């Protein structure tokens with residue numbers, strides 16, 4: 148099974164990092180190579196431009212891919228299935244126009260010109276919104292934000308996340324076109340390969356573990372019910388006997404807790420008699 152991942156740009160590093168955390172260690176380095184093997188002899192990696200990945204998967208150069216949802220939509224590929232939202236690379240594709248201009252609604256773009264790196268998504272958007280006459284869509288390959296200032300376009304459709312680039316270029320959002328994040332997807336006819344499900348499960352287990360902590364503590368057996376009451380989440384804690392030389396009647400309690408609940412949970416379990424509380428990170432969590 149071959150999986151296509153971004154070779155550079157902002158998605159490269161977090162994708163490699165995710166594969167590593169999922170246990171799919173890259174054997175021969177990730178730098179500027181076309182292919183890499185992984186520790187799993189049945190899984191290899193193909194490095195490609197984020198924008199080309201959907202096409203590579205659809206054409207069979209790779210079986211699965213990791214790239215932005217915006218790229219999958221723009222490539223208009225058939226016969227690929229989304230398997231997992233990897234929840235990074237979050238951004239929005241927006242229609243934006245000069246802050247102090249007359250364009251404040253989609254309808255104002257009737258017969259005007261819109262520059263974008265995403266011509267397919269942009270044309271689909273105007274077709275759906277029914278702006279008449281449809282705007283002329285001009286394809287550019289970067290620095291889209293400049294085009295309204297050099298009279299190349301009246302508005303743009305471009306990526307924004309913090310909004311800094313739009314602000315710097317004195318552009319304001321007119322409307323959201325698409326909301327995006329990085330996805331794992333695969334060619335439909337490759338879905339029968341059990342490796343694809345293995346990779347999906349491994350990546351999902353990393354996402355599951357994010358934001359969770361593993362809590363361990365010792366608890367007097369007669370306080371167990373009270374401790375159970377204050378530990379939130381995940382099907383209740385695991386309780387284990389301690390090899391108990393002193394005969395002081397304690398048990399070990401382990402639980403998975405949301406990171407945001409850790410502080411409060413520790414305060415509460417201490418109140419009801421827990422001791423020796425340990426908090427650790429979780430690498431993966433397979434449900």
Ligand SMILES: Nc1ncnc2c1ncn2[C@@H]1O[C@H](COP(=O)(O)OP(=O)(O)OP(=O)(O)O)[C@@H](O)[C@H]1O
Pocket residue numbers: 155156157158196197198214215216217218236237238306307308309327328
């Ligand atoms: N500012 C941003 N915040 C969050 N995600 C973003 C942002 N910009 C782009 N992305 C996501 O990352 C993807 C790839 O963008 P990136 O800028 O890394 O590549 P690129 O510039 O298209 O690469 P190349 O240099 O190969 O042309 C986008 O399709 C989008 O899904």
Ligand SMILES: O=P(O)(O)OC[C@H]1O[C@H](OP(=O)(O)OP(=O)(O)O)[C@H](O)[C@@H]1O
Pocket residue numbers: 157289290305306307308309310311312313
């Ligand atoms: O809302 P912001 O946080 O400012 O992000 C938006 C910018 O990020 C992307 O560019 P990138 O930084 O990837 O540069 P690029 O044009 O070289 O791809 C995108 O094309 C926008 O220009």
Ligand SMILES: [Mg+2]
Pocket residue numbers: 156
């Ligand atoms: Mg970019």
